[in-house]
Structures are given as C-alpha cells and as structure tokens.
Amino acid sequence: MASTAALVIVGDEILTGEVEDRNTSVLARGLWRSGIALERVVVVPDRLEAIHAGIAEQLRRVDLVIVSGGIGPTHDDCTRAAVAAALELPLARHPEAERRLREAYGARLAPADLEMADLPGGARLIPGRRLGGFGFQVERVVVFPGVPEYLEDAFETLLAEWPAGARSRAELRVSQTEGRLAPLLRSVQGAHPRVAIGSYPSWSRGGFTVRLVLRSDSSRDLELALTELRQALDQLE
C-alpha cells in the first residue's frame, strides 16, 4: 500500500488558463481519506518529453504517481507514450481495452480511437461505469482520463480497492486576525507534532473569518490539540 503520492496533471488548457483544473481536488480528497500523503502536484504541457520528465521526477520522490489527461486519440494525447518511456516499457494493444472501446463506440469507432487501447506492457485496466472511460495502472503509475466525469468514475473503482486511512479532521472558525492568533497557534502546533494545523483567512458576507483546520492520523492527538486550542482561544477573547 502506497504511503505517499504525487499527481501529474497534463494539459495545455490548464497552463493557458483555458480550463480550471477540477481533477486535483477530487484526487487529493480521495488520497487523504485513504491515508496517502499527497506530496506534490505538477501541471505539465501536452508534450511527450515534459510528461515523461514530470513522471520520472515524481517516481523518484513518492510511492505512487497518478497522471490525469492526454490519453485520448488525437495528436495532443501523448501520455500513454510518455508513461511507456518513463517505465521503459513497449506500448502494446490491450485486448480488454480494445473490447471496451469496440463496445462503447460501435459503428462510430474510427481507426484512431483504437490507439486508446495501446497501453504500456503489463498495464491493468481500471474500469469506470462507462465502457469507454477507463484508467490503467502499470507498476507505480496510475493514469486516468482528463475529462472529469471519466476520471471520477474510474478513480472510484481504485478507491474501493484501498482500505480507509486513519484520518481525523476538525475545524474551528474564529474572527480574530491571524496576527493575534499566531502566538497561540505556534504554541499548540509545537506541542502536537502529529497534528497539522492550517490557518486560512477569508472574507465573506459575514466579514473577516479565519478557518483553523486540524488534521491528524491520530484521533487522540487531534482531540488533545483541539481541546488545548479551544482553551487558548477562550482566553484570547
């Protein structure tokens, strides 16, 4: 079971601001619930060398690399070839992937569509509920389609294979400025290294608020830190 992960998000459309990336938050939430620490996200353009380099760098850093996007049948889809290159594997027609594509497309199937069944050798499919929208895993690399509906669908299949992680989370909202909160946050954080405390200021209709989020893999440590934080906040007011 992986304990650390990185994402490689593929797409010129994100790097030009054409499209807002929705896949990172979906993948991040699923990894967190499964107890896998997401260490880094990189967004790279639709170029084989850039995708290859992004995957190779992250494989040196973490246990599991999840790639999204670039597995369609057009000229700008280079992810299958990039994964094969990064793992030094050949691309080969995957019979089950081919069967799914033929069934999904029927008479509309064009020759180029079948290129989506050319996967790095040894890949196993990660099917979604839709026939044509599958991901795949090969060694420590998981690849999902970039279209959010397809990605979410196939990611659900993978999540169901993983046990739930030990994860606790608590949230407090306060209307103090971050500068006033800083000393007590520092003190509580220092006393509870297994709890990550985040401080997120925001403005909304109600005015200025700071959201304090506590996260831990130990529910006991989280409870202790939360109690201490509440007491310190009471003294501040």
Place this chain on the structure above:
Amino acid sequence: MASTAALVIVGDEILTGEVEDRNTSVLARGLWRSGIALERVVVVPDRLEAIHAGIAEQLRRVDLVIVSGGIGPTHDDCTRAAVAAALELPLARHPEAERRLREAYGARLAPADLEMADLPGGARLIPGRRLGGFGFQVERVVVFPGVPEYLEDAFETLLAEWPAGARSRAELRVSQTEGRLAPLLRSVQGAHPRVAIGSYPSWSRGGFTVRLVLRSDSSRDLELALTELRQALDQLE
C-alpha cells in the same frame, strides 16, 4: 522581459483537497495574454524545504517564477523564508511594507502581523488596491498572497507593467468523435508548427461536443491553420 514562467502554488489545503486552487487559472490567463509561456505549475506543502526546493527547481527551468501563498503571519507561512533561502538572501524589515501594514491594521496590529514585512533583501513591493494585500518581487521571483482576492489585486498591478503579447486564439465546436477528427487534426497540426491545436471533448446538455482551440503568437499562421481546418471539417460531414 520574461518569455517563460512557472508557478509554485503553496498550500496543504490544496494537497488535502480542502480548497480548490483558483489562483492558477488567473495567473495562467494573465501570463498568456502577456505572451509569456507558462511551462509548469507545481503545488507544494506548507514546509520550508518543499517550497525552497520547488522554487529552486523552477528557477533552473524558466525566466520567471511566480509563487502564491504562505506569506501570512502564522506558523504555517514559510514562503518568505523559503524565497530568501532559495536566493541566498537575508530577510529584512521592508519599511514601505511595514508602513502599509500599520496603516491597514491600525490598532488591531499584533506583533506577529509585522513579520509580513520581513522580506528578502532587495525586494520591491507589488501593491494591490488594499493596503495590507501586497505581493513582492526579488530577482526572478514574484510572490503573491494565496487569498485569491489579494492575489488578483496585486497581479493586476504587475500585468499593467507588462506589454501585451502577440497572441491569437480561435475556437471551433464540432460534434464528431475525436477518433474521426484525429487524422485531419494531425495533418493541420503538422503543417502549422507555430499554431498549437488542442482538442477537448466534453458532455453537456446538448450532448457530446469537441472544442478545438487554436493558439499562436502569429495571427497570420493562425488564420491559415483555421481556414485549412474548416475546409477539412466541411469535407468530413
């Protein structure tokens, strides 16, 4: 004037899926309009070494590194120290930044708030319309607050300093499958290397659509590619 850029987005809240990153698309659109190629985005956690490493890697890759987040006054804000470490500069109290903070916070100013005025030596402020929400630039690194309203505000100031880039963009929507489009896209893309053609399938109320986006720094090349693509699409139907 920079011709390539990378973003370093700082925040545990993005890596845990707590918050969806809105800053990348704002920065990406502004860079594109200014003719600066965004080569990569990396999201890193709120840890000094991770931010430092992210900035140092991107400085080797591109002309300009834009960092967002981690410049508040709490324990999880390490970006100012990470930029100073990456550039081997000391942190020093910036008088204009201090003046702005004192004016913005007034009687509510806490000692920790003033740490936001400790910037890497030689930094120049990038002010926004709000007194307390500034970014700064030092050498080839630009830093903005992570709060989207503050970031957009200060980024506008920077954008106004840059000349508009030579950028052309066109978009077509077709209801063919990507597999049928693939051969003609490959042919048009091959004939027009200065034009980047992206193919983005999506499902909406109207059914299945592929959005074809053409981008170029040459309006003439873009027009030629667009004409050729339209002709090829007419023959397909």
